[in-house]
Amino acid sequence: MRRWAASVLLLLLASPTRPLDVGRRDFLTTISAATQSQTWTPTALEKLTLASAAQLDQLPFARYPDPILRLEAKPVRRFDAALAKTVALLRAAARRHGAQGLAATQCGVDAAIVLLGDEAFVNPRIVERSPEARLRCWTERCLALPPDVRVETLRDETLTVAATTAAGVPFTTTLTGAAARQFSHEYDHARGVLIIDHAYDAVASTAFPAMARLEEPFHTERRRRAWDRA
Ligand SMILES: [Zn+2]
Numbered sequence: 353m354r355r356w357a358a359s360v361l362l363l364l365l366a367s368p369t370r371p372l373d374v375g376r377r378d379f380l381t382t383i384s385a386a387t388q389s390q391t392w393t394p395t396a397l398e399k400l401t402l403a404s405a406a407q408l409d410q411l412p413f414a415r416y417p418d419p420i421l422r423l424e425a426k427p428v429r430r431f432d433a434a435l436a437k438t439v440a441l442l443r444a445a446a447r448r449h450g451a452q453g454l455a456a457t458q459c460g461v462d463a464a465i466v467l468l469g470d471e472a473f474v475n476p477r478i479v480e481r482s483p484e485a486r487l488r489c490w491t492e493r494c495l496a497l498p499p500d501v502r503v504e505t506l507r508d509e510t511l512t513v514a515a516t517t518a519a520g521v522p523f524t525t526t527l528t529g530a531a532a533r534q535f536s537h538e539y540d541h542a543r544g545v546l547i548i549d550h551a552y553d554a555v556a557s558t559a560f561p562a563m564a565r566l567e568e569p570f571h572t573e574r575r576r577r578a579w580d581r582a
Pocket residue numbers: 493494495496537541
């Protein structure tokens with residue numbers, strides 16, 4: 353059998369019927385088939401704690417369908433040197449990848465941290481949203497997803513966010529327009545939600561043809577979470 357045909361067959365056989373989060377072995381089989389296409393190289397990052405991330409010189413960067421992208425990040429409990437070092441590493445990773453914003457989970461770190469520019473939001477919470485009638489439509493991309501993936505999203509025009517700085521100082525800020533959109537995107541990452549979950553139907557990707565098949569079984573439930581503005 354020709355190699356590409358074998359890859360396609362393996363992909364079909366390996367597509368998980370359970371959530372990726374619980375099917376690491378299925379996922380790794382899928383990944384080995386998918387990486388043969390060369391168009392999009394997924395990752396399979398190990399989960400890092402703040403303490404283990406702080407030991408590194410550089411953080412990794414997750415690429416779909418890495419299960420780490422579905423992680424619901426743990427709240428940060430200790431505002432210590434490990435947190436400060438990890439936030440510095442996250443800023444460096446954002447610069448390296450040309451990201452305007454970033455969530456720690458995108459680097460495999462199990463901690464509720466969102467970066468917006470250089471500003472760190474530790475344990476962020478959305479405390480107020482503008483009315484639903486003022487939702488704004490955007491077209492979004494994501495560095496964790498294949499480059500051909502674009503999704504129309506509806507985001508709050510204005511958000512009031514409460515969070516803590518890396519130094520442990522609580523703050524509240526109001527974000528509007530593009531800043532509110534960017535924050536929502538990164539806040540989604542911190543709870544395991546991706547822009548493809550916002551689409552009405554499961555999104556397809558030419559660069560990573562397995563995407564539609566991987567997403568379809570879970571899309572309705574994931575869309576429900578993505579659209580939830582509670
Ligand atoms: Zn993203």
